[in-house]
Amino acid sequence: MSLNLTNPALVTPTSSGLPAGQPITQPCDLQGGSYVSQIHGRWYAAAKGGNMFTAGVTAVTLPLMVANMASVFSIYNPIASTKILELIYADIGVVLATTVVNTVGLYYEKFTTTPTYTARAGLSTIAGGSTAAMVAQPCSALTHVAMGATDAATARLAIIHTFGAVTTTGDGPITRQFEGSVLVPPGVAVSLANSTAAAQASSVSCSLTWAEWPI
Numbered sequence: 001m002s003l004n005l006t007n008p009a010l011v012t013p014t015s016s017g018l019p020a021g022q023p024i025t026q027p028c029d030l031q032g033g034s035y036v037s038q039i040h041g042r043w044y045a046a047a048k049g050g051n052m053f054t055a056g057v058t059a060v061t062l063p064l065m066v067a068n069m070a071s072v073f074s075i076y077n078p079i080a081s082t083k084i085l086e087l088i089y090a091d092i093g094v095v096l097a098t099t100v101v102n103t104v105g106l107y108y109e110k111f112t113t114t115p116t117y118t119a120r121a122g123l124s125t126i127a128g129g130s131t132a133a134m135v136a137q138p139c140s141a142l143t144h145v146a147m148g149a150t151d152a153a154t155a156r157l158a159i160i161h162t163f164g165a166v167t168t169t170g171d172g173p174i175t176r177q178f179e180g181s182v183l184v185p186p187g188v189a190v191s192l193a194n195s196t197a198a199a200q201a202s203s204v205s206c207s208l209t210w211a212e213w214p215i
Contacts, residue, residue, distance in 0.1 A: 026071025043088060046211040047125045052088070055122040055138030058097050062194050065107055065155070067146050073193035074142040074206050076117060077184045083135045083212040085184035090160050090192070091123040092174040093205040103195035104204075105156040106176075109147040110188045117189075125209065135212055142189055155191065157182050185211070 028034050029125045046052040060072040077085050092104060109115075118141035124131050158181075161174045184190055192206055 027214055039201055043125075043211070049133045050124065050126065050129060050133060051208070051213070052125045052211045053122045053131060053134050053136065054204065054207055054209040056091070057120070057140055058181055058205045060206070062104065062192055062204050062206075065105065065147070065193040065195060067144065069107075069144045069147060069191070069193060071189075071193065072140065073142060073206055073208075074117065074139040074189050075184065075190040075210065076115065076137045076139055076142060076189040077186050078135065078137060079111065079114060079187040080185040081135050082215055084186075084215050085136055086211045086213060087178040087182040087184065087190070088209045088211060089178060090158075090159055091207045091209075092192075094174075095203060095205055103162050104160045105192050105193060105195060106158045106160055106182070106190055107147060107155045108184070108190045109144050109155065111145070112187070114144070115142055115189060129152055133212075135186075136210065138188070138208075142191060144189075144191070147191075153185050156195075160192065171197060175207040184214075 002048055026034055034069065040048075043052060055075065057073045063072060064154045075085065077083070087106075090106065113119075117137070117139040120138040120140040122131055122134055122136070122138045124134075158178070182190075190208070192208075
């Protein structure tokens with residue numbers, strides 16, 4: 001697009017949109033910096049572009065993180081993928097009053113061959129939108145091989161939540177924003193797991209939301 005910084009034009013974004021390739025005008029400050037006005041939310045462009053997706057599982061038992069962990073919820077970016085995944089947020093809901101004292105973390109492993117997994121459907125964050133372009137593979141089961149084999153902390157990308165007591169009541173949903181800080185390249189799977197012990201049976205519902213970008 002070309003910029004005309006001397007003849008700004010008024011566009012009403014709620015009632016019109018510019019076609020791709022349309023020359024635009026843009027005002028600036030005395031130092032040449034562009035004025036920015038937030039019209040949509042932060043992830044609108046990714047969602048509207050059809051490259052933002054979400055997946056989750058309900059009432060699962062999050063496992064203890066070990067090198068050969070059998071995950072109950074993972075997102076895998078295939079080895080042959082031409083996209084990088086930008087994690088946007090993780091959600092956790094507790095569906096039982098009884099919990100296990102734990103740190104819930106996001107762990108990763110880089111594979112050189114395709115891991116064994118059970119595929120799970122994902123959703124476009126456009127309600128009813130297509131997932132035909134989705135590259136990542138959500139999994140309701142994935143077998144890790146050598147994740148953090150020497151030290152669990154070496155495989156933990158982020159702490160999602162901690163449980164400090166064995167009972168919990170009135171908890172709201174737990175959301176961890178990643179703000180573009182966690183990227184999943186081809187051949188890598190990320191999984192949710194516990195640091196200390198397996199969760200109470202069927203106690204946790206969780207989801208991950210991500211955007212897919214060309215490498």
